[in-house]
Amino acid sequence: MRGKERADAARNRQAILDAADRLFADATDPHEVSMDDIAAAAGVGKGTLFRRFGDRTGLIRHLYAARLAPLRDQIENGPPPLGPSGAPRERIAAIIDAIAVIKLENAHLMIALEGGGAPAHRLHETADYVAVHELLTDLVTASGGDPRYAGWVAHVLLAAVRADLLRHLVDVEKRSHAEIRANLRAFTTHTLSFRPPGGA
Amino acid sequence: MRGKERADAARNRQAILDAADRLFADATDPHEVSMDDIAAAAGVGKGTLFRRFGDRTGLIRHLYAARLAPLRDQIENGPPPLGPSGAPRERIAAIIDAIAVIKLENAHLMIALEGGGAPAHRLHETADYVAVHELLTDLVTASGGDPRYAGWVAHVLLAAVRADLLRHLVDVEKRSHAEIRANLRAFTTHTLSFRPPGGA
DNA sequence: GTAGCATCCGGACCGTCGGTCCGGATATCC
DNA sequence: GGATATCCGGACCGACGGTCCGGATGCTAC
Numbered sequence: 001m002r003g004k005e006r007a008d009a010a011r012n013r014q015a016i017l018d019a020a021d022r023l024f025a026d027a028t029d030p031h032e033v034s035m036d037d038i039a040a041a042a043g044v045g046k047g048t049l050f051r052r053f054g055d056r057t058g059l060i061r062h063l064y065a066a067r068l069a070p071l072r073d074q075i076e077n078g079p080p081p082l083g084p085s086g087a088p089r090e091r092i093a094a095i096i097d098a099i100a101v102i103k104l105e106n107a108h109l110m111i112a113l114e115g116g117g118a119p120a121h122r123l124h125e126t127a128d129y130v131a132v133h134e135l136l137t138d139l140v141t142a143s144g145g146d147p148r149y150a151g152w153v154a155h156v157l158l159a160a161v162r163a164d165l166l167r168h169l170v171d172v173e174k175r176s177h178a179e180i181r182a183n184l185r186a187f188t189t190h191t192l193s194f195r196p197p198g199g200a
Numbered sequence: 201m202r203g204k205e206r207a208d209a210a211r212n213r214q215a216i217l218d219a220a221d222r223l224f225a226d227a228t229d230p231h232e233v234s235m236d237d238i239a240a241a242a243g244v245g246k247g248t249l250f251r252r253f254g255d256r257t258g259l260i261r262h263l264y265a266a267r268l269a270p271l272r273d274q275i276e277n278g279p280p281p282l283g284p285s286g287a288p289r290e291r292i293a294a295i296i297d298a299i300a301v302i303k304l305e306n307a308h309l310m311i312a313l314e315g316g317g318a319p320a321h322r323l324h325e326t327a328d329y330v331a332v333h334e335l336l337t338d339l340v341t342a343s344g345g346d347p348r349y350a351g352w353v354a355h356v357l358l359a360a361v362r363a364d365l366l367r368h369l370v371d372v373e374k375r376s377h378a379e380i381r382a383n384l385r386a387f388t389t390h391t392l393s394f395r396p397p398g399g400a
Numbered sequence: 401g402t403a404g405c406a407t408c409c410g411g412a413c414c415g416t417c418g419g420t421c422c423g424g425a426t427a428t429c430c
Numbered sequence: 431g432g433a434t435a436t437c438c439g440g441a442c443c444g445a446c447g448g449t450c451c452g453g454a455t456g457c458t459a460c
Contacts, residue, residue: 004428006437009436012438035418047422050420051437124368156359156360159356162362164324168325169355172324187352187356190393191390194386194387194390206407206408207456236447244410245409246448248408248410250449251409
């Protein structure tokens with residue numbers, strides 16, 4: 001990793017990423033995509049694959065991170081409503097919507113990560129989850145929510161955009177993306193007025 | 201299965217169920233409990249285990265069903281607020297609370313089922329999920345919700361009691377069961393007043 | 401009690417998977 | 431073009447879920 005990366009190494013990495021993405025997209029269940037499959041599809045030995053990404057989780061995380069990067073950038077440096085200068089309530093709604101869009105467009109990957117990616121199913125301990133949860137918690141607080149319950153509200157909002165739920169709504173219940181997003185937005189707004197038992 | 205079950209078979213089944221339950225309870229990650237482990241702990245051959253339950257998913261489902269049975273009975277035949285004669289809104293709150301209690305008390309099993317149980321991660325196509333979702337949908341409608349969005353509300357309520365989220369709240373955030381249940385109840389009540397975009 | 405039979409048991413066995421390892425190939429630098 | 435650090439490929443490994451069948455065991459009829 002120190003110094004420069006050799007040209008063939010870079011080329012292979014990209015081939016692996018592309019092949020994995022394609023295979024996960026075609027599979028209904030991430031478990032039916034083996035590491036050998038990915039290596040073969042990328043025209044690469046299995047050793048190469050593991051040297052680059054460590055293990056299965058690492059590979060999936062790389063793919064995941066690549067899809068998430070634009071969103072992170074938008075949230076950290078972009079214009080409103082996603083960017084830091086937006087009003088908290090609008091920002092929350094925009095973030096939840098953006099997450100939903102990404103997951104709807106990359107259902108296969110998101111399911112692979114939320115489900116079969118980690119050693120266990122510790123979605124809530126994922127760096128990405130923790131980061132967005134913290135941000136949402138702050139925003140809920142900033143939008144007038146009780147700090148003591150902001151974390152809870154953030155969890156519930158994120159629970160509503162879990163990849164497998166979204167996939168179920170699309171694949172089984174045949175709901176349109178537009179309908180899902182509209183419901184999600186209304187739900188987000190509504191949930192922001194949540195007040196805990198006993199009042200603030 | 202036809203006719204009577206032999207005594208040793210019944211004994212072995214119970215031993216397997218007990219052993220599996222114990223092992224899952226001790227493990228942090230269901231994947232670290234292998235079928236061989238279960239067979240060994242039950243003092244039984246692996247063939248016996250698979251003949252009885254078909255496969256890993258079948259075993260876990262049996263355990264799951266056993267824990268859920270009392271709740272199903274309460275909902276179908278019990279007294280209010282869980283039973284059929286309760287008022288819809290109270291019944292919804294009671295059902296969500298009861299689900300939370302079961303999942304809090306059996307976190308290991310619930311995570312095994314929601315995560316590593318099914319061939320994929322098709323929680324939402326599980327018979328149990330579908331059944332409770334249908335019931336909740338009906339109840340939301342009966343309590344005055346727009347039938348067109350009742351299914352959505354039911355999904356969101358169930359998303360708030362997903363096993364891994366509850367475990368995170370307990371294990372990582374160190375929240376008490378009482379606090380979680382209180383928040384959940386308030387959230388349920390609040391969400392029942394959800395109205396979709398455009399109004400009814 | 402016991403003979404005969406259906407049922408059940410155990411664990412050796414199989415294919416596959418994630419992950420490792422190292423001899424040989426290749427890019428890069430001078 | 432040669433030296434060398436880096437990288438590659440695929441044979442290899444242990445573990446896992448699941449299968450199979452020869453032998454053991456509980457049940458029933460007499």
